[in-house]
Amino acid sequence: MPLHLEPGEGPPSFVDLISTAAYRSMAAALRLGVFAALSPKPLTSADLARTLGTDPRGTALLCEALVAFGYLEQADDTYSNTAPTQKWLSGNGYSEVDRFWATVLFDSWDGLEDSIRTGKPALDFYGWLSDRPETLHRFQTMLSSHADSIAPEVSTHVPVGSTLLDLGGGHAKYAIRLCTANPTLHATVIDLPEALAVGEEAVAKSDLTDRITLRPGDYDSLDLGTDFDTVLLFNVVHGRPAPANQDLLTRVAAALRPGGSVVLLEHDEHSEDRAGDAFARVFSLNLFHGQGGQVYPTAEIESWLTTAGLTTITTHPLRTSPGQSLIIATKPA
């Protein structure tokens, strides 16, 4: 929350009790449209309630809490967004990230003890997403916007020939970028049907329907094909248990031509920055809980690649996405 509290001599969890309530209240404000409604001008809580169609007393109490947490400011009887709230949370940009994480943390972490007790994911994350079309669309849109910002740098590292397979490539932004930059490249994107709906729209807009094929299905059971120059596995292995990754990488190696390369995009296990490192732990725990995955050490990923018969493994930290790296391995010629 924007308000920074120190635990002092008291129980170490007290500040977290407030932070958790602050994040949940912020999510309620986003979902109800509080920050958007206060964007043009400050309002009294009664006017805000009228605008939102909410209960006046509940709205007043939420506003008071949001002032205490540092999201709103109060002057006389009117409330306004603080400057950071106005910048990040009053529109549809970054606030989509908070809407996504609030749903994940408050709706899906209920059985966290169960996944840790049993070692089995407490939910099937992609099934859970497909039951929530709005959250699924938000998830793919977040990945797609991130891809827009890093694809220019990513494409400078990806070895390209004439055929490319993107496994779990949903929004298709990497295939679009690489096909645009390489006029003879043909790409195939495999993903679950709901995720590919986002890709379909983007491919149609990019006018690349003749060079990008979208194949709906499960990459664990589909025939992946053979003789690809390049296979992309971006943000995929962290969402799966280690044995499933070993199996998939062995099938990926069989789908490459000799001399072809697999390129993985993954989060670094640790970050220098303390907040970045703490977020990596949240991300990793969430992957374990929802998918049986985690942020894997690079050495473990390298061992899967080696077991799959791939060599010449190199790692390329991304300047445009600090804390993420590309890992590239080649099938011996």
Ligand SMILES: C[S@@+](CC[C@H](N)C(=O)[O-])C[C@H]1O[C@@H](n2cnc3c(N)ncnc32)[C@H](O)[C@@H]1O
């Ligand atoms: C974390 S997203 C990464 C998307 C994209 N590669 C990127 O980096 O932006 C993982 C993708 O894998 C897809 N996926 C998950 N399980 C799958 C499966 N069994 N078969 C095909 N796609 C799957 C998801 O739908 C999702 O689009």
